[in-house]
Amino acid sequence: VSLSETPAASxxxxxxxxxxxxxxxxxxxxxxxxxxxxxxxxxxxxxxxxFSYARMRIKELKEALPEDLQEFFEPLSAERPVALFDHLxxxxxxxxxxxxxxxxxxxxxxxxxxxxxxxxYQRIQKLAxxxxxxxxxxELDALGQLIQDYFRHARIPFQGEPLKGLQILxxxxxxxxxxxxxxxxxxxxxxxxxG
Numbered sequence: 001v002s003l004s005e006t007p008a009a010s011x012x013x014x015x016x017x018x019x020x021x022x023x024x025x026x027x028x029x030x031x032x033x034x035x036x037x038x039x040x041x042x043x044x045x046x047x048x049x050x051f052s053y054a055r056m057r058i059k060e061l062k063e064a065l066p067e068d069l070q071e072f073f074e075p076l077s078a079e080r081p082v083a084l085f086d087h088l089x090x091x092x093x094x095x096x097x098x099x100x101x102x103x104x105x106x107x108x109x110x111x112x113x114x115x116x117x118x119x120x121y122q123r124i125q126k127l128a129x130x131x132x133x134x135x136x137x138x139e140l141d142a143l144g145q146l147i148q149d150y151f152r153h154a155r156i157p158f159q160g161e162p163l164k165g166l167q168i169l170x171x172x173x174x175x176x177x178x179x180x181x182x183x184x185x186x187x188x189x190x191x192x193x194x195g
Contacts, residue, residue: 002151002152002153002154002155002156003116003119003120003123003151003152003154003155003156004148004151004152004154006116006120006156007040007041007042007113007116008042008116008117008119008120008151009148009151010040011037011040011042011043012088012120012144012147012148012151013148014033014036014037014040015037015072015088015091016140016144016147016148017033017036018030018033018034018036018037018073019075019076019084019140019144020140020141020144021033022075022076023055024075026055026057027057027058027059027075028055028056028057028058029055029056029058029061029073030054030055030056031051031053031054031055031056034049034051034056034061034073035051037072042095042099042113042117043095044066044069044095044098046064046065048064049061049064058073058074058075061073066094068090068093068094068097069091069094071086071087071090071091072087072088072090072091072094074087076140082128082131082132082143084140084143084144085124085125085127085128085131086128088124089121089124089125089128092117092120092121092124093121095117096114096117096118096121099113099114099117100114115156116156119154119156123150123151123154124147127146127147127150131143
């Protein structure tokens with residue numbers, strides 16, 4: 001599975017949109033950007049914020065959010081957009097710990113989220129190392145585009161027990177196997193779907 005097809009990619013997109021629209025003269029993020037990020041399925045529930053204003057001041061966010069998540073909402077300076085990596089890595093560590101402790105998620109979902117977050121963390125760490133060793137200097141929007149392109153080409157090697165759960169196979173892998181149930185998505189009158 002490509003990393004760009006996981007919820008981690010939409011988390012990154014919300015995060016980048018929030019920082020690209022940051023209003024430095026008001027020391028605030030746009031409320032809709034903050035709400036989009038906090039409504040993401042990987043984020044913890046924060047019920048103490050008031051979303052009725054057009055802007056969310058940094059001070060209000062810091063008072064309402066858990067301490068470990070505050071770095072996610074730390075403004076990025078135009079002179080040092082590379083801090084984006086540090087903030088993302090810190091936020092991903094917190095989210096991984098948060099989902100590892102949650103009791104209300106099913107075991108399979110918790111494992112999936114954990115595996116996606118760990119892989120995302122490793123990819124961003126690797127990209128940050130390359131960025132720093134090459135002494136690159138990119139604007140925030142270009143840096144965000146670089147990360148999103150990198151996500152598009154990174155593939156998560158999910159590991160699983162082959163005799164349990166749902167198996168997704170290509171037609172060649174499915175030859176000579178017996179199934180209790182077989183679903184073929186997007187099949188038309190004997191014509192296999194493309195790809």
